[in-house]
């Protein structure tokens with residue numbers, strides 16, 4: 001038992017238990033299990049929140065990007081540029097579509113280095129997948145400008161960044177497609193797997209709706225081959241309950257990040273993420289609070305002994321994972337970050353005492 005667990009789903013659940021159970025019971029009593037009103041309601045809320053014309057509920061953030069690539073006809077012979085410093089799904093979808101991933105480096109804030117982008121573009125490049133890591137958006141103005149110049153499609157991997165903004169505009173609303181994960185630990189998570197794509201394109205929204213449901217336009221008309229990758233109606237109903245609290249969840253994450261900043265800013269040995277509000281271009285939602293730490297592995301062991309659970313998400317960069325066959329890339333910042341990064345617990349239910357305790361443990365480690 002950790003004093004400060006890395007995530008705390010039971011505590012989260014306790015706060016909304018009654019509402020969730022009532023909703024699930026209502027959905028089952030109605031018999032509304034697949035693609036019913038709750039999915040439509042969720043899609044409307046999402047589109048309106050992000051500021052796009054459409055949202056389409058899917059079974060995961062992975063399939064959101066995969067179906068987008070399929071719908072856009074990207075496949076063998078094409079190249080898609082993304083980063084290595086991401087959850088492997090951002091790269092996997094490119095490989096699974098049949099296209100070739102081209103990986104570029106990130107900046108010190110863990111987001112795609114737009115200055116590296118143009119160098120990676122070839123005759124074969126069809127799309128860019130910028131990844132808004134940890135709740136912080138990429139420099140989308142620069143990325144969109146380059147994409148426009150070279151006529152490339154942009155699919156934003158916003159799995160970790162629902163509600164984040166860049167220069168006042170929401171994650172997911174810059175590219176042709178925005179992709180979100182609704183995995184339980186995300187800022188808006190359901191009770192299992194889920195994802196949602198957003199777009200302004202009538203054609204693409206319609207195509208993704210078909211692809212998520214085996215190409216069935218109606219019960220009797222099948223217009224193309226597709227997949228089964230629908231968002232469950234019961235998950236959508238749960239998400240509709242949690243949507244009411246989304247802004248609150250984001251505010252609390254930003255509040256916790258401010259407390260971490262206050263506590264850790266003068267600690268020698270750790271590099272902390274930019275504080276909320278410290279730069280007017282970025283509105284970060286702190287899906288993760290990632291430190292760059294000296295003696296990182298020792299710190300993690302020390303915190304574990306003290307009862308503070310941390311996570312090192314990518315100790316080996318994706319392009320160095322032996323099974324993936326991506327070893328041709330040289331990405332100095334990504335490679336260095338893999339040795340430095342560690343995530344501290346951050347979620348709305350963390351209480352003041354836990355946050356201060358985590359801070360005091362980090363301080364104690366670096367005072368030795």
Ligand SMILES: Cc1ncc(COP(=O)(O)O)c(C=O)c1O
Pocket residue numbers: 059060061062063086087089090131157159160180181182183193194195
């Ligand atoms: C950056 C990123 N992209 C894609 C995904 C995939 O989302 P899902 O797990 O819903 O398939 C994740 C999930 O953690 C992610 O963090």
